[in-house]
Amino acid sequence: MKSFIKKITIFLSLAVIGCNNNDNEFDATGTFEAVETIVSADANGPIKQFKIDEGQILEAGQTVGYIDTMQLYLKKKQLEAQIKTVLSKKPQIAVEVASLQEELLQAKRDRNRIANLVKADAATQKQLDDATSYIEIVRKKITAQQTSLGNTSASLSDEARSLVVQIEQINDQLSRSKIVNETKGSVIVKYAEENEITSVGKPLYKIADLSYITLRAYVSGDQFAQLKLGQKVKVFTDVDANGYKQTEGVVEWISDKAEFTPKTIQTKDERSNLVYAIKVKVKNDGLLKIGMYGELKFN
Incomplete structure (x- = not known):
């Protein structure tokens, strides 16, 4: 699934890159992602208490339940x-x-x-x-x-x-036996419920810190030279019918390895599809979601 999303992202990025020659307003496009952590059980037995809901924000060190002791x-x-x-x-x-x-x-x-x-x-x-x-x-x-x-x-x-x-x-x-949340963030997925039997290593929930979210995009070889770590860029998201919402982002990672699309290179023209992955860190006001598309403008 991740490979499929990555291919779609590269395809959209290349589409935007291709359109740049026609004075398109965006330099690149991509999807938002975050570091997701799966919290698993550290004991065996029935879950006696498990008070969390999807979307709930948890603090680091917060006890959210316990397994029968x-x-x-x-x-x-x-x-x-x-x-x-x-x-x-x-x-x-x-x-x-x-x-x-x-x-x-x-x-x-x-x-x-x-x-x-x-x-x-x-x-x-x-x-x-x-x-x-x-x-x-x-x-x-x-x-x-x-x-x-x-x-x-x-x-x-x-x-x-x-x-x-x-x-x-x-x-x-x-x-x-205490279910302690170690990372501050929002509950993305809840895998277990109270009174279910769990075991060591069995997933209980997935959490991600969405206060900052990352836009992964792909840029062409020509654009690669325009970017540097720490550089501020403009991020645009299509949040409603009225147009794009603009947010400031910071380039926090640039891949040092190029990727080809398609993978099998047949002609010289296809080698122009050389792209580099980048990550842009964006402060989330609550509207940005994992998997949402976003556009970038470097200047």
Whole structure:
């Protein structure tokens, strides 16, 4: 379809170019176009809300609807409950080793008491050595238990972090369930309705910024030399029976490649149909529409 429209545009442009030799008032003709963006679903499920209409102007960042998120919400609540259960199993290391710490303090008191007895020749050196050895045994028990409990706590923390990552993934899916318009413009086509089942990548609507609109036209090789980027030109549109409406436009793009019409060149005369595509940016007062024809005058 685009190829057909392009051929028609080239044909009309050539017709105007040909008429220029007969003092026609226009230098070129073409059709208006705009950058059209298709907004697609970013989640799967039924569309619970979708409040847009064709022709409606939407702002960038505006939320226009959402896709059902109940199953995601329930999964998130389940994961949050799992995190609480996992964290509740984490050992309180200080409490767990409290009895051994108390045992260590008692062992130190016993060693001090025996040391005093040894000084008074009321206890043997072996008893003192045994008391000292027992202190080291209790210390090793404390270290071993702290290490074991620390490993258990770290393992449970890793498990909880894994669940937290899953929640973050669900939060991302929940945010994607919102239908957010990213580009300011007018709704050109609406493809879906509320309560329809959609899926990731399925088109929802098409939008285009029509505050400025582009006139694509074709000029001859002779006219090509008269144009430059940023050049102001006159744009004419046949809006009513009273005549043409004049608007100022700016040349924003000039093709650096020529096109032939027809494509198969047979004679030298046909090579005069060498044309270049150009784009002219025009401020839209609301009357200009995509696909509408427009004429150009360079001077």
